[in-house]
Amino acid sequence: MEMTLLEAIRAGLDEAMAADERVFIFGEDVGKRGGVFRVTEGLADKYGEARVMDSPLAESIIVGASIGAACYGLRPVAEIQFADFIWPATNQIVSEAARMRYRSNGVWGCPMVIRAPYGGGIHGALYHSQSIEAFFAHVPGLKVVAPSTPYDAKALIKAAIADPDPVLFLEHKKAYRLIKGEVPEEAYEVPIGKAEVKRAGSDLTIITFGLMLHYALEAAEKLASSAGLQAEVVDLRTIRPLDTATILQSVRKTGKALIIHEDGLTGGIGGEIAALVAEHAFEYLDGPVMRLAGPDIPAMPFAASLEHEYLLSVDDILDKLQAIAAY
Amino acid sequence: MIVKALPVSEQATVLSSDDLRKMFEFMLLARLLDERQWVVNRQGKAPFVISCQGHEAAQVGSAYALQAGKDWVLPYYRGLGVVLTLGMSPEDVMLGVFARATDPASGGRQMPAHYSSRPLNIISQSSPTGTQVAHAAGVGLAIHIRNSIAREIVDDAIAWVSFGEGTSSQGDVHEAMNLAGTHKLPVLFCCENNSYAISVPQHKQMGVQDVASRAAGYGFPGVVVDGTDPIACYEATKTAVERARRGDGPTLLEFKCQRLTPHSSDDNDRSYRSTEELKEMRLHDPLHRYTKYLKDEGILTDVDEQALRARIKDQVDAATKAAEAAAVPDPATVLRHVFAETND
Numbered sequence: 001m002e003m004t005l006l007e008a009i010r011a012g013l014d015e016a017m018a019a020d021e022r023v024f025i026f027g028e029d030v031g032k033r034g035g036v037f038r039v040t041e042g043l044a045d046k047y048g049e050a051r052v053m054d055s056p057l058a059e060s061i062i063v064g065a066s067i068g069a070a071c072y073g074l075r076p077v078a079e080i081q082f083a084d085f086i087w088p089a090t091n092q093i094v095s096e097a098a099r100m101r102y103r104s105n106g107v108w109g110c111p112m113v114i115r116a117p118y119g120g121g122i123h124g125a126l127y128h129s130q131s132i133e134a135f136f137a138h139v140p141g142l143k144v145v146a147p148s149t150p151y152d153a154k155a156l157i158k159a160a161i162a163d164p165d166p167v168l169f170l171e172h173k174k175a176y177r178l179i180k181g182e183v184p185e186e187a188y189e190v191p192i193g194k195a196e197v198k199r200a201g202s203d204l205t206i207i208t209f210g211l212m213l214h215y216a217l218e219a220a221e222k223l224a225s226s227a228g229l230q231a232e233v234v235d236l237r238t239i240r241p242l243d244t245a246t247i248l249q250s251v252r253k254t255g256k257a258l259i260i261h262e263d264g265l266t267g268g269i270g271g272e273i274a275a276l277v278a279e280h281a282f283e284y285l286d287g288p289v290m291r292l293a294g295p296d297i298p299a300m301p302f303a304a305s306l307e308h309e310y311l312l313s314v315d316d317i318l319d320k321l322q323a324i325a326a327y
Numbered sequence: 328m329i330v331k332a333l334p335v336s337e338q339a340t341v342l343s344s345d346d347l348r349k350m351f352e353f354m355l356l357a358r359l360l361d362e363r364q365w366v367v368n369r370q371g372k373a374p375f376v377i378s379c380q381g382h383e384a385a386q387v388g389s390a391y392a393l394q395a396g397k398d399w400v401l402p403y404y405r406g407l408g409v410v411l412t413l414g415m416s417p418e419d420v421m422l423g424v425f426a427r428a429t430d431p432a433s434g435g436r437q438m439p440a441h442y443s444s445r446p447l448n449i450i451s452q453s454s455p456t457g458t459q460v461a462h463a464a465g466v467g468l469a470i471h472i473r474n475s476i477a478r479e480i481v482d483d484a485i486a487w488v489s490f491g492e493g494t495s496s497q498g499d500v501h502e503a504m505n506l507a508g509t510h511k512l513p514v515l516f517c518c519e520n521n522s523y524a525i526s527v528p529q530h531k532q533m534g535v536q537d538v539a540s541r542a543a544g545y546g547f548p549g550v551v552v553d554g555t556d557p558i559a560c561y562e563a564t565k566t567a568v569e570r571a572r573r574g575d576g577p578t579l580l581e582f583k584c585q586r587l588t589p590h591s592s593d594d595n596d597r598s599y600r601s602t603e604e605l606k607e608m609r610l611h612d613p614l615h616r617y618t619k620y621l622k623d624e625g626i627l628t629d630v631d632e633q634a635l636r637a638r639i640k641d642q643v644d645a646a647t648k649a650a651e652a653a654a655v656p657d658p659a660t661v662l663r664h665v666f667a668e669t670n671d
Binding site: 026050051053056063066068069073076092096105108141143164 | 399430431432434436441443445450451453455458461462463464465466467468469470471472473475476486498499502503505506509663665667668
């Protein structure tokens with residue numbers, strides 16, 4: 001059946017909670033209100049407020065208490081209301097959840113998910129628009145997942161909950177209701193750590209994720225109709241661990257790579273991917289590895305004109321594709 | 328001073344002579360094992376030591392009121408007396424001091440005294456303390472959720488967490504106590520107040536005399552306990568444990584104790600504590616006080632004490648020897664356990 005990205009995440013949560021009584025949701029406004037975006041709508045009624053629990057307005061304890069609950073043996077799904085609010089919990093995520101297994105020599109672990117809506121384009125301004133993947137992709141011991149389609153999102157939230165280690169699960173806010181797609185009724189799986197070629201092509205490779213994937217697919221169609229060139233579009237789906245095999249396989253085939261992310265350019269995940277391609281696919285390259293990313297300004301401004309200027313568009317991507325193709 | 332009165336539990340006051348001697352044994356073991364760590368440190372065999380000396384009464388007395396392997400325990404780095412009382416062996420501890428492969432806490436990955444044991448429900452902790460207080464609230468939350476789903480108390484375990492008065496300044500401590508108070512979680516917050524955070528004295532750390540007074544702001548009792556009296560520490564803990572098991576919620580216990588050593592083997596307390604103060608501090612050694620008490624009460628004789636000291640010394644010698652002889656971690660294992668392995 002057709003679902004929005006948001007509905008698919010909710011369906012995944014619902015199935016995970018139905019299948020395993022250890023799973024509970026903990027975050028601000030997740031209970032009666034069903035979350036400010038309604039991702040958890042109806043779940044408190046269905047599973048009780050003890051399993052869909054409103055937390056105090058304090059992000060460090062949302063994650064810190066989830067770590068304790070995970071060590072006890074439950075399967076917490078912590079919600080950070082906006083990814084921009086995650087910073088007070090950084091110490092708990094980086095120094096505690098991600099290190100628990102390593103520092104205990106494999107004795108303890110933190111099977112937990114931290115859901116965080118990220119990304120701009122919803123008039124959220126500086127504190128409701130950030131992309132945070134690059135900060136957390138640097139952390140060994142933490143998995144970072146960012147699905148782009150309802151199909152992937154439903155399976156990946158279930159995979160994240162089933163994972164024995166902590167997973168930061170990033171959900172693009174603008175994609176929540178904008179992106180719709182078919183989601184099978186029957187069970188299926190999408191593994192963490194596997195990218196997917198969402199559009200096959202032989203002339204150049206686009207590597208991206210999140211809302212930008214959909215813009216990239218659109219730009220690829222335009223390039224095909226305008227220039228007859230076929231772009232291959234790789235959806236990362238997982239930011240860490242990166243699926244290096246899929247990335248390299250595509251670039252080795254096409255010889256050209258464009259990495260796109262909404263987050264700012266400098267220190268973004270694009271740099272890591274570019275280095276990977278340069279190191280392992282250098283002799284296949286037929287042009288410079290290029291990045292298209294947000295501007296290096298502190299965060300996304302509120303005024304529509306400024307927000308629009310920050311965000312990449314399909315035309316921005318098309319321009320860049322043409323430049324790379326012409327190289 | 329009791330900030331908010333707690334009814335003293337009936338069971339709490341009943342400690343047999345055997346119990347009192349057992350507590351003494353744990354305190355003495357903690358002291359002698361701690362002293363041995365300093366010896367191996369000064370011999371250049373162990374790069375770092377952090378001490379429990381002066382906290383033994385608080386730690387042993389409080390941990391004696393817990394059920395090892397059932398209750399969840401999150402001690403901070405001074406908690407040697409806690410983990411010995413719960414059942415970690417001197418060899419387990421020394422394996423950590425020497426950073427050996429078989430160190431049960433971390434396989435030599437963490438600094439010594441970062442205790443952890445799956446069978447004893449001792450959850451691994453980090454060095455910048457305060458984070459573990461949030462984890463303890465999370466254990467309490469998990470127990471609360473399980474019991475709420477079952478609509479009865481199916482697990483009456485509690486979470487016991489310790490931290491220094493310096494760490495009580497951390498935001499995580501506030502967030503944890505607020506959560507625990509909100510849902511009456513079964514958590515015991517144990518502040519071992521030795522009045523110093525490395526070199527910073529309490530009056531530069533907070534505007535209150537007693538950390539326990541903050542409990543009122545979270546809606547649960549806070550109790551100041553003489554942390555040099557193991558019986559008082561046991562009784563206060565036992566009362567709080569029973570309260571938590573019944574579902575009546577958390578308690579903040581503040582054990583006023585002494586730090587008889589510098590902060591760590593890398594610190595020099597003479598650079599910030601006066602000679603008079605250091606001399607005066609020695610008068611509050613919990614081990615001396617408890618030894619005298621037991622002898623005055625006729626529970627322990629000089630002969631008993633000497634025999635016990637000899638036996639513990641042998642135990643510490645054997646533990647030191649075995650741990651020193653144990654294998655160091657294989658360098659090839661440095662990449663392991665970032666994520667779960669197939670057999671985890």
